[in-house]
Amino acid sequence: MTPPEHQAKGHRGAGPDGAAWSYLEEKHRWYERAATVARLRYQVTKVAQLVLGAAVPVLVLLGDQEVLTAAIAACVVVAEGMQQLFQWHASWMRYRVAAQALDRERMLFLSAAAPYDGADRERVLVVRLDALLAEENAGWAEVTRRGPGGRDGAAP
8 A cells, every 4th residue: 555645745556556666575575585594594603613613622631532422523624615605695785785775675666756756657766776776786796706705616
């Protein structure tokens, strides 16, 4: 339903019921979910690394635990390799920034603030969303191109 303040300004049909609004909501939900998943993967991986890494010197002191110590140390290395490969921290930050930018556009649109204060506000929303998402996609492409550890993906 279109808020009364939008109807009063002659913006009937260009409110939260429109296609642009649905697009905004769909993208916002995706970025919120993606940010949460990336954050959880990053944090679980890092906590596991800390706990397992701290266990290694304890096992060394206990002695006669060579196989277990080596296996735990290998798990720490694998967990770090996964973080470098999948870039969960960078994804979490990028997705969170995108979700916050979408929140900002949502609030500007709902309050009919500039640049959403004209009769073409739904078109402006689509154009701004497209620019915002293109920028985020370019950031993703750059991280992917650089590869693990922030290096260029080209072979040495």
